[in-house]
Amino acid sequence: MSGTLKRTPLFDSYVRYNGKTIDFGGWELPVQFSSIKAEHEAVRTKAGLFDVSHMGEVLVSGEGALPFLQKLVTNDVAKLVDGQAQYTAMCYEDGGTIDDLLIYKRGENDYLLVVNASNIEKDVSWMKKQANEDVQIDNQSENWALLALQGPKAETILQRLTDEPLSEIRFFRFKDNVDIAGEKTLLSRTGYTGENGFEIYCSPEAAVILWDRILTEGKEDGLVPTGLGARDTLRFEAGLPLYGQELSKEISPLEAGLGFVVKLKKEEDFLGKSVLAAQKQDGVPRKLVGIEMIDKGIPRTGYPVYHNDELVGEVTTGTQSPTLKKNIGFALVNQEVSDLGQELEVEVRNKKLKALIIETPFYKRS
Structure with a gap:
């Protein structure tokens, strides 16, 4: 397995903590x-430490950095x-999503973009294709x-x-040059679990030291090393997309319910804007909804969703x-059957089982 898969600097640490590894988008x-x-429960009630070093970091700088980003992404970076x-x-010109990402403003003409691991090469290539000579893109x-x-x-x-x-x-703020241990x-402080917490960006060498220091420091508080399995169930309960x-x-x-990041009123003609504006005006053809199973069965990614025996969508996560x-899930379904309280059927192992559209997020911390 390890022959072709990429590894983070913490791979040897997983072994010490009995981590069970899988192939995740080309990473072990x-x-x-x-x-x-157990890890899910720890994060909801105490704390969990994740290694997410596979994520991509891209620096965007130069005189044209802000206009470039305004054209590149849907939110208003200004x-x-x-x-x-x-x-x-x-987004692509047709409104389809290239990636969802975080932008950190470190200073004037100095931005750090954090992108999904499986999309790093694709994203950087797309950025370079859109850039002028007054923008530097550094993966x-x-x-x-x-x-x-x-x-x-x-x-x-951590304190x-x-x-x-x-x-x-505060939430969605950050500090540079913070000394930790x-x-x-x-x-x-952005979070991808629905809980309070922090992201610690550092050198690969520092990560190995901090992983052990933080786990040792938090042991009596119930802190545990946490894997991608719990990361997925946590983010899903909190209504966050993957x-x-x-x-x-x-x-x-817009189909994914992320209208709050699509700023159609910003002046810049960002990529995909005209298609997204039309979707907003006419109504999206499909909508991401939360479902709860009425019949006994677990909805899984890719399972077909029906209404009156007509195929109307599929489960994206469950x-x-x-x-x-x-037993709950996200399903991408046709707009006309997307109302709260609508009854649908999910095909689980060749059986059509009843499900109900419910409100999301499924979980909110008090």
């Missing part, structure tokens, strides 16, 4: 350390102030590592390792929710 990453349910992060989407993914510390006890644990007043870093980091499932080149941000103890 831990799906779990103990069990998905609204960012230094030290602020923004969630956005990058620095190899030089960065990324840890995510998530859960209600995350701040308490013991830094003098930086963490409560002052003697290592230099960029520290942000590229390749809720978003793709065939699925627009599982038995560890927090809610219910």
